[in-house]
Amino acid sequence: MDADFSHNPEDLIRLHDACLNGADLAIGSRYKSGVNVVNWPMGRVLMSYFASKYVRFVTGMKIHDATAGFKCYRKQVLEAMDLDRIHFKGYAFQIEMKFTTWKMHFSIVEVPIIFTERQEGHSKMTGVFLTKLFGAF
Numbered sequence: 001m002d003a004d005f006s007h008n009p010e011d012l013i014r015l016h017d018a019c020l021n022g023a024d025l026a027i028g029s030r031y032k033s034g035v036n037v038v039n040w041p042m043g044r045v046l047m048s049y050f051a052s053k054y055v056r057f058v059t060g061m062k063i064h065d066a067t068a069g070f071k072c073y074r075k076q077v078l079e080a081m082d083l084d085r086i087h088f089k090g091y092a093f094q095i096e097m098k099f100t101t102w103k104m105h106f107s108i109v110e111v112p113i114i115f116t117e118r119q120e121g122h123s124k125m126t127g128v129f130l131t132k133l134f135g136a137f
Contacts, residue, residue, distance in 0.1 A: 023107050
């Protein structure tokens with residue numbers, strides 16, 4: 001979860017509840033029910049949205065928000081993974097963790113959230129991300 005309140009801390013309860021109700025991974029999804037992003041430039045929204053569409057197409061995962069950083073893993077998922085084999089950094093790391101969870105046949109649920117752009121600081125998202133992402137799979 002981002003520590004700049006881009007993710008609403010109250011949504012943690014919804015992610016936790018999803019895991020209590022059978023999900024092995026609950027994703028706070030900006031794109032499960034449309035595009036729920038506030039105060040982002042249109043270019044960034046499009047880049048993020050279509051990156052997730054691309055990942056969905058290439059991998060076969062039915063996840064709408066592949067780069068989401070707001071999530072809840074059950075302990076068993078992380079214990080089952082060989083975390084030393086997770087190689088990507090940045091946003092590609094988010095994708096690789098979800099892909100590994102999916103390949104191991106754990107259940108994944110997306111919980112719709114509203115993502116609000118931070119008031120302070122800046123994004124780590126750059127054009128380098130797209131280059132790495134499109135070459136990743």
